[in-house]
Amino acid sequence: MNLQRSKELFDKSQKCIPGGVNSPVRSFKGMEISPPFIKSAEGCYIIDEDNNTYIDYVLSWGPMILGHGDKDVKDAIGKQLNLGTSFGAPTLLELQLAQEILDIYESMDMIRMVCSGTEATMSAIRLARGYSKKEKIIKFNGCYHGHGDCLLVEAGSGALTHGEPNSPGVLADIAKHTLVAEYNDISSVEALFKENPDNIAGIIVEPIPGNMGVLLPQNDFLKNLRSLCDKYNSLLIFDEVMSGFRASFNGAEKLFGVEPDLITLGKVIGGGLPVGAYGGKRDIMKEISPIGPVYQAGTLSGNPLAMTAGLTTLNKLKSLNPYQDLSNSVKEMAKDIKKTNSKFGKNYCFNHIGSMFTLFFYEGEVTKKSDVDKCDFTLFSKYFTFMMERGIYIAPSQYEAGFVSVCHTSQDLEKTAKSYYDFLQQV
Numbered sequence: 001m002n003l004q005r006s007k008e009l010f011d012k013s014q015k016c017i018p019g020g021v022n023s024p025v026r027s028f029k030g031m032e033i034s035p036p037f038i039k040s041a042e043g044c045y046i047i048d049e050d051n052n053t054y055i056d057y058v059l060s061w062g063p064m065i066l067g068h069g070d071k072d073v074k075d076a077i078g079k080q081l082n083l084g085t086s087f088g089a090p091t092l093l094e095l096q097l098a099q100e101i102l103d104i105y106e107s108m109d110m111i112r113m114v115c116s117g118t119e120a121t122m123s124a125i126r127l128a129r130g131y132s133k134k135e136k137i138i139k140f141n142g143c144y145h146g147h148g149d150c151l152l153v154e155a156g157s158g159a160l161t162h163g164e165p166n167s168p169g170v171l172a173d174i175a176k177h178t179l180v181a182e183y184n185d186i187s188s189v190e191a192l193f194k195e196n197p198d199n200i201a202g203i204i205v206e207p208i209p210g211n212m213g214v215l216l217p218q219n220d221f222l223k224n225l226r227s228l229c230d231k232y233n234s235l236l237i238f239d240e241v242m243s244g245f246r247a248s249f250n251g252a253e254k255l256f257g258v259e260p261d262l263i264t265l266g267k268v269i270g271g272g273l274p275v276g277a278y279g280g281k282r283d284i285m286k287e288i289s290p291i292g293p294v295y296q297a298g299t300l301s302g303n304p305l306a307m308t309a310g311l312t313t314l315n316k317l318k319s320l321n322p323y324q325d326l327s328n329s330v331k332e333m334a335k336d337i338k339k340t341n342s343k344f345g346k347n348y349c350f351n352h353i354g355s356m357f358t359l360f361f362y363e364g365e366v367t368k369k370s371d372v373d374k375c376d377f378t379l380f381s382k383y384f385t386f387m388m389e390r391g392i393y394i395a396p397s398q399y400e401a402g403f404v405s406v407c408h409t410s411q412d413l414e415k416t417a418k419s420y421y422d423f424l425q426q427v
Ligand SMILES: *Cc1c(COP(=O)(O)O)cnc(C)c1O
Pocket: 115, 116, 117, 118, 119, 121, 144, 145, 146, 147, 206, 210, 211, 239, 240, 241, 242, 243, 266, 267, 275, 276
């Protein structure tokens, strides 16, 4: 694999942009090779500046469920381009996308558009605090909710202490209001509620975590979160920026039969353009400005290009209904990996749901953050290089999810499975 031009560009970029990238994970930190600079993409393929083609399992970190360059999405954007790209005034497209999402997410009565997932979660938390008039938030170790100050927090030392900043620049005074529990460990959540019975505004959780690799909720974990929130009069926030329209069409609420109070969305609902959204119960959403006192605004919020890309994507997903096929593709992958594993006497974990998956280099079940931490990271980085050289682009970290799109064919998936086989054979 020749990455010469990409290497030159990466060297130059590193002089102009911190780490050469506009989002850290793109820098391939900890991997053996430097990132390819992507020139174009079509379907499930991306092409770099050295003209290498890869099967893309990153899909812009989730959004491109219809594959790159979907004709309907492109046409819709082109049409809007001629009508205008931003007005800063209400548009029909915003109403249409809002109606579409409210129709699909049964628990949601109202929704507000923003420009990124980070903005969505920050705003949802401000709203939860403003509505409940309580201060503290519970988040889970290993769940990611964007880079808002109150969410860049890790557990303090000692089981029940308040959270501590996990980035310089986040004030300890802010971080201390975020409490950190363990995903899939309801007792860790109960303990935090017992310690702060009157002051927890809400829990924010990726109902299906994808940001420590894909994990699944175990033993009614989400139902139990709902019960605790009801008992202590706190809000339950499902962060479905990644899992929304990925794990299923109707969201985690339908999949697991648990109704959250607020939901954050992003990624797929922007069809590849910058979008986020938060929505929920009417009496909560009515607290947002201009009808309520909780302030939140955005110059480019509800941008018509993003709205039309998102709307076209959701309409197409509704009519194609590809979820069973996508899920079957990933199940097929799981079967192949299992076969390969047993051939080589390994038991590496492959977690998946809908069109999301992660292969963990850990022999056993991965249900919590501490399991992910035990993966063989050296082996992962070798695997990563091996796959890149085979023309297969996966996320450059064990803590990420992979995605399939409607454009991935059985040949693409077979090539990927064969490459895993060849990797284990030569390692
Ligand atoms: C990607 C992601 C975010 C952040 O979204 P951005 O658009 O990158 O700001 C928040 N929550 C989850 C679950 C995500 O996967």
